[in-house]
Amino acid sequence: MDLNYTPEQLAFRQEVRQWLAEHVPAEPLKSFDTAEGFEQHRQWEKTLAEGNWGMVTWPKEYGGRGCNLIEWLIFEEEYYRAKAPLRVNQNGIFLLGPTLMEYGTDEQKQRFITKMASGEEMWAQGWSEPGAGSDMAAIRSKAIRDGDEYVINGQKVWSTRAVFADWVFCIFRTDPESERHHGLSFIFVPLDAPGVTVRPIPQLDGLPGFAEIFFDDVRVPVQNRLGDEGQGWHIAMATAGFERGLMLRSPARFQQTAKRLVELYRDHQNDILDLSIEDAVVKSFLDAEAYALSTYQTASRLIKGGKIGAEASLNKIFWSELDQKMHETAMGILGARAELLPHSAAAGDVGNWLDGFLFAQSGPIYAGTNEIQRNIIAERLLGMPRK
């Protein structure tokens, strides 16, 4: 164990810090759940790509830097420190990217990862269906082979970023006779393909952050399938591992929120009446730090050839409940002004805590509800009986 950064890692941090200081837009971008904000964020992704910062862990030939996970954590820490824009292509770079790297053919990697890294193609995720939420194996949408193509019919829902994205990665039933997690395949669909209809769904903040997608005889080439036919469930579980485990929510995000919370507390220290607030502030800071420490541990283990499995569920519960708690605490500090939208004249310094508070409500739901995660922990990590 050596909890010191190497000179190379320190130099890398400086390089990231300096580049971000020179490139992060001075004015915050509009929300990427608006048409204008989405394009602004797409431009930012292109700026990142020009500096080869799109996804630092990817190999150089795909637009990355071949960094290891420790360097990725350093990059993330600097990214949140610099208050750089949120990653509009997170479904692509954090979820599909690592999955493609593991299961994609060389052709697929060349075709899809490169354009993901360059910021040219934005991705949405299409897994849930009206009848398949927590019970994802109940997927009914079908992709039936017809020569060199699949013909897709069905419906997906809660597809994040689908309103403005270019592609969606889905799981469809390719064997119409199959049941449950058998006979599913992982397939990419361009959202401008004939027969695709995207219906935006406004989220809690009123913006269309996700959508329903209807597929009506949509045709895609078989080359759009990731992995073998029928391997969809297996690949989806690997992607979910990235989602819950490591990539999607790097600790720096929560450490930055915790730092802002400590600063908010210090600013309002003299007018806080609720005695539990101080404890919640300190606990939030410690929990954010514990998540960071634990992630460094996991990253070190993975670098040495370890794997991440069901323990990803522990992470997902921890960060989502931490995020909720931090924002609840901030709202408690802001008191009567907490409900005000930031543009209200009386809002003062409430900042974007309300936005974060609303988004934090989704944390324990998306990427598999925390109830499902607790079942996974009990059954797969602790060995409790299923029936």
Add this chain to the structure above:
Amino acid sequence: MDFTFTEDQLLFRDSVKDFLQGEVTAETVRNLWDTESGRSDALWQQMVELGLTAMLVPEAYGGLGMNELDFVLLAVESGRVALPEPLVETAMVATPLLASLAQKDPRCASLLEKIATGEARVAVQHSVNALVADAHIADWLLLPQGDQIHLLARDQVSLIAQDSVDPSRKLFDVEWQGSDETCLARGAEGVALLAATLNRGALGAAAQLVGLAEAMVQISVQYTTDRQQFGKAIGTNQALKHHMADCAVKSEFAKAPLYRAAYTLATRPEHADFAVSHAKVVAGEAALLAAKNSIQSHGAMGYTWECDLHIWMKRAWALDKFWGHAGFHKNRLHHWLLKPTAKIGADKTFGEQG
């Protein structure tokens, strides 16, 4: 940056774990309750033979010259079996204090040699603890008074036993009279040594609490798998699964802070307060939750003397308050974190906090 233990550290942990699981069962613990000292000299000698008491003794005094980071996983395993012997107190709390003084004080040097060979056990008093644990079997006692630290033999002190809820805990009021001759350190040196002792004590308690927490979950998972109601194992019920999953989350996120605390104590002890207090608070929370959810999962059985669960629960309740209760450690954390000059941020996770 490498946040993993070495192969050697993990292999040694595994062999100590095997040894403890084999030698220290619930039955062993219960049998010791019925003995006068509550301790087993035979078990102590086995631990000495494994080199456990010598680990933090410097090589110059016949030890292995290791540090808190090498020992922390063994302290976790001591907790996992609810080990009654004061291994952690002697090997990880008292030994480094003696080692700090050994060069200038031959008494400390000779005592270190005896700890390594199993000829001596040492108990430690500290102002955060009301009482001294295992003073009755200690050959020597390290006793603070203000900024002074004294070393007295057991026959130089008088002990008044105080009964703990945990029948394995042996606690004492110690009455003693120090002199210039018994004084090992004083002034700034004494204060610094006592502060370091407190941190090692808290680290040792935190490590045992993590082991206790995991053990209670394992016991409860087994019980809820075996126990049938309504024609099926009660562990199939989601309410119980979620009780156990909550414990697993708490324990998991106590481990990395625990390891950071051990690393910081071993490498930069003067900056370890924050890391140690973090570890102690979260390890205590993990163990208390494990105790609460475990007794609930056991139903009425969990409330009996007969059910082994209370061996672990009572140790958890005790150690959560030992070497600084949550209030003490939270105060240290609050004091540091909320002062305006504290430099915080993700790039400082491995920096000089506290």
